[in-house]
Amino acid sequence: MVHVVTKGAKVAEGKQRAGDSQSISRAIAVLRAVADRPGASLGEIAKDTGLARSTVQRLVGSLTSEGLLTKTFGQQGVHLGMELARLGAKVNLNARSLLMPLMEELHREIGDNIDLTVLDHGEVLVIEQIASNEDIRVISFVGRRHPIYCTANGKAHLGQIPRNEALALLGDSLERMTPNTLTDPKAVMAQVDAFREVGLYIDREEFGIDACAVATTLPEIGGQKLAISIAMPAARFKRREEDAKAALLAFRRKMQATFGKSI
Structure with a gap:
C-alpha cells in the first residue's frame, strides 16, 4: 500500500516539529534558570528566561508533574x-571513553x-x-606529567582558573626549559590572557627544542577541567599550524554539539 502525504500535511507536520523543538528549548531554559536560582518565583524565571509568565507557569506545571521541578511545602518558589x-546518577561521565571517537576522527585528519x-x-596530566x-x-604517553607554564595544555589549564589561583600555582620562579621558555609568572599570565581571547594556546619550543603544540580548552566532564592539544616537530608545525588550529576549534564545536556545552 502506498501512503500519499499531501503538501498541506507535510507543512503541518513541519510546524508541529518546530513547535515541539521550541517547547523543549523553553523547558530546558526554565530548568537552567531554576538551577541557577533555587527557589525562584515564576516572575523571576520569566525575567531570567525572557519567556512570558504564562508560558513559564505552564512549563513549570508540566515539569513538576514529571518530577523535574518541585514546589516544596514550606519553601517559596x-x-x-x-x-x-x-x-543524573545514571550518567557515566568518563572523559576518555566519551571523547575517544572524536579524538580518533581528529587524528585521521591531522595525523x-x-x-x-x-x-x-x-601539573598537566595526560589521561x-x-x-x-x-x-x-x-x-607522549598516558600518565605523563608536564609543567603547567611552558606547554600548550598547561597554558590552556591556566586559562581555565581564576588569575590569582593561576599565579599561586606558578609561584615566584620558573625553570628555563629552553631558550624560549618564559620564566616570569606575570609574563606567562599575560600570554595566557592573550591566548584566551582566541581560545587557542601555543607552545613554540618552550618545553622542548624542536617541539611545538597548540591546545584548546574543552567543557568540563565529570567536574574535570580538560584540554586537548596537537603536538608536532617545529618545522611541520610551521607548515601546518593553521590546519591544527582549525581542527581543534572544530573538535570543540563538535564536542559541544554532541554532548552539550555543560556536561
Whole structure:
C-alpha cells in the first residue's frame, strides 16, 4: 500500500516539529534558570528566561508533574526535582571513553600526536593520547606529567582558573626549559590572557627544542577541567599550524554539539 502525504500535511507536520523543538528549548531554559536560582518565583524565571509568565507557569506545571521541578511545602518558589538527581546518577561521565571517537576522527585528519589532559595538583596530566603517524614525531604517553607554564595544555589549564589561583600555582620562579621558555609568572599570565581571547594556546619550543603544540580548552566532564592539544616537530608545525588550529576549534564545536556545552 502506498501512503500519499499531501503538501498541506507535510507543512503541518513541519510546524508541529518546530513547535515541539521550541517547547523543549523553553523547558530546558526554565530548568537552567531554576538551577541557577533555587527557589525562584515564576516572575523571576520569566525575567531570567525572557519567556512570558504564562508560558513559564505552564512549563513549570508540566515539569513538576514529571518530577523535574518541585514546589516544596514550606519553601517559596520553584526547586529542581528529585527525578533530575535520579537521571543524573545514571550518567557515566568518563572523559576518555566519551571523547575517544572524536579524538580518533581528529587524528585521521591531522595525523600528529594528540593529548587529552586534566589539571592535577598543579601539573598537566595526560589521561588519553593518540601517537603520531609520522616518522619524526613528538612523544607522549598516558600518565605523563608536564609543567603547567611552558606547554600548550598547561597554558590552556591556566586559562581555565581564576588569575590569582593561576599565579599561586606558578609561584615566584620558573625553570628555563629552553631558550624560549618564559620564566616570569606575570609574563606567562599575560600570554595566557592573550591566548584566551582566541581560545587557542601555543607552545613554540618552550618545553622542548624542536617541539611545538597548540591546545584548546574543552567543557568540563565529570567536574574535570580538560584540554586537548596537537603536538608536532617545529618545522611541520610551521607548515601546518593553521590546519591544527582549525581542527581543534572544530573538535570543540563538535564536542559541544554532541554532548552539550555543560556536561
